Amino acid sequence: MNHTAEQVANPAAVTAAGLALDHVSLKLGDGDSTVTALDDVSLTVPPGELLAVVGPSGSGKSSLLAVAGALITPGSGQVHVGGVDVIGLSSSRQAALRRERIGFVFQSGNLLPALTAEDQLRFALHVAGVRGAPGREPRDLLDQVGMAHKARRRPHELSGGERQRVGIARALVTSPALLLVDEPTAALDRARSHEVVQLLAAETHEHGVATVMVTHDHDVLDHCDRTVEMEDGRLSL
Numbered sequence: 001m002n003h004t005a006e007q008v009a010n011p012a013a014v015t016a017a018g019l020a021l022d023h024v025s026l027k028l029g030d031g032d033s034t035v036t037a038l039d040d041v042s043l044t045v046p047p048g049e050l051l052a053v054v055g056p057s058g059s060g061k062s063s064l065l066a067v068a069g070a071l072i073t074p075g076s077g078q079v080h081v082g083g084v085d086v087i088g089l090s091s092s093r094q095a096a097l098r099r100e101r102i103g104f105v106f107q108s109g110n111l112l113p114a115l116t117a118e119d120q121l122r123f124a125l126h127v128a129g130v131r132g133a134p135g136r137e138p139r140d141l142l143d144q145v146g147m148a149h150k151a152r153r154r155p156h157e158l159s160g161g162e163r164q165r166v167g168i169a170r171a172l173v174t175s176p177a178l179l180l181v182d183e184p185t186a187a188l189d190r191a192r193s194h195e196v197v198q199l200l201a202a203e204t205h206e207h208g209v210a211t212v213m214v215t216h217d218h219d220v221l222d223h224c225d226r227t228v229e230m231e232d233g234r235l236s237l
């Protein structure tokens, strides 16, 4: 997906939806051990784009996800999610934004051990306070990710790839504007890795989600619309 020169130069032009980071810097640690985790990062991810973020260990990829997910407030710069100015929000409003507008997918699926696949999704809807629209129907969504037949299974009864599918469905059930995905294929074999990233691409495109996926897995980049690289806290577009 291409952007006009104006959109690249001025992320505010496309903040109506998706993700926009504008000149974001973040320092971590204190005293002598301060590290510049993000160094003047500007990035726009429009709805319907799957963006891959690659780069060496310690380059700032997790920091980028944490700032985009309203988990850490940067020292300077602007962050917009779904058109909302994240930095201007109180911490309780940031928490509501995370529950309602942002989906998180982690390496291991991070499912709750006691809940069935279907209840993972129902619980996420409950926590977000979404009743009916704009949330998605859990059964339909499990069907779309190929897990309807295992809707009543608990995580320990599922394979790694199946858990990852349920984790993706759970992240999407609230119809988020932004999906943040951290190393989704780290625990999967090659075939399952392709399936999971293909699924992420399909959901991103069909439901107009802005998706940012951090990965070390260069095999799956072909499924992504765009790849950016981080190095020493800086982003090369």
Ligand SMILES: Nc1ncnc2c1ncn2[C@@H]1O[C@H](COP(=O)(O)OP(=O)(O)OP(=O)(O)O)[C@@H](O)[C@H]1O
Binding pocket: 028, 029, 030, 035, 036, 037, 055, 056, 057, 058, 059, 060, 061, 062, 063, 064
């Ligand atoms: N809580 C912290 N306090 C101080 N420095 C930190 C903290 N968390 C991360 N850092 C440093 O910030 C920089 C960016 O770290 P970050 O975790 O964002 O990198 P990463 O690209 O996600 O790495 P990896 O691929 O290993 O997960 C690194 O130099 C790291 O050591």
